[in-house]
Amino acid sequence: MNDIFRELEEVTVEQYDHYDLPKWLADPVLVVARNPDAYRGKEYLIEILVAQVREYDVYAEAGCCKWAYDHEDIKRTLRWLEE
């Protein structure tokens, strides 16, 4: 079960260190990644979050089609995790 949380931490650190994920977004994601017990039973949402962080793109909404995830997607998933 903790594998998916470990994956979330790794991908978030990677995106923050080497790509465009901003600190204000990385921080709350890392809080989730480092507290698996608090989010037990919500692994499906964690999987979605992993994909959204991995495919994060500041300009996801630019252009005709949206084929990446932006900060709104990640913020929304974080909100669902708290519901």
Place this chain on the structure above:
Amino acid sequence: MAIYLDCNATTPAEPSVASVVMRFLEKDFGNAASPIHDYGVFALAAVEHARGQVAEVVRARRDEVIFTSGATESNNLAILGLAEAGIQSGRRHLITTAIEHKAVLEPFEEMSRLGFEVQILPVKTDGRFDPERLADALRHDTLLVSTMQVNNESGVLQPLAEVAEIVANHDIWWHVDAAQGFGKELEQLRHPRIDLISISGHKIYGPKGVGALIARKHDRQLPPLRPLMLGGGQEQGLRPGTLPVHLIAGLGEAAKLAVRNNGERAEKCRAFREQALAALSALGAVQNGTEEYTLPHVLNVSLPGINSEQAIKALKNVIAVSSTSACTSHTHTPSHVLAAMGLAPEKVEQSIRLSWCHMTPAVYWNEVETILRALRG
């Protein structure tokens, strides 16, 4: 209850797949095309997540996955959907193989009716088509080549790597019906030269009624497909209709597990295979299709002196098997696949297909042997 050995017809659903499907039926039932509230937004998020999970299996991009009702529809869309492009470009030559599923052969018949010239390649006795025959068949006006990845009756893996080399510098569309191999034999389908891939959910422990056509983009453009149905514009205009979010989410979960558990599943299937081969060899069974290229979960054999229909009936309380593909078994027509492989009609009448999975429990092979020996008298 007999032990189910017909996994090429359909597989049982993984428990986590069933759980995801129920979640989107009961609780999160929003319409992905109505992202104006959280119900719709979450449904859309689930669809896009599943799209990524399916794409990952073949290393495609998320926007290259078009959800359909299954591989039959995907095959139809890939083949008939190219008709207009062929007519407009004047390329009216199509190539496929003699062992394709009816869901490929019948759309090709329809293309023939529309004025296309269809060339059907023969197969060898080992169950594989000859790539050299394909190389010889290619013409300047060839529009489409359609070759399956794994045959549904024999379980034999087809020479796709060789095809990729042959078509590498040809301006043709290449479609692969991967209903039986997607999520099982991973490497082949990751070849970027394959333009179109048809898949089904219910062959990989996912739900029935959902599948996808994976259409690789070139220069950000999808292949020039036209939709077969109109009304809604979903799936990039290629497949209208309200998305079945529960089925799509289930397919995504199945795709995820197919990658994650690939090695472990194959290992379990190989162990089962050894027992099945030992039991059937003792009865003098002759394998149809070469063992070297047969996937570990399928075994097609002819049993000398035993009629397959009688065998299936006699075994029905012990194991559930079939004599041909599920789509033709109800019509009791002889297998066109085994006939194309050169089997004598008598051997075709004696053939049964056993197909299992990582969830299949142990079989009492002694009991199977006893029943079959009694049939032989």
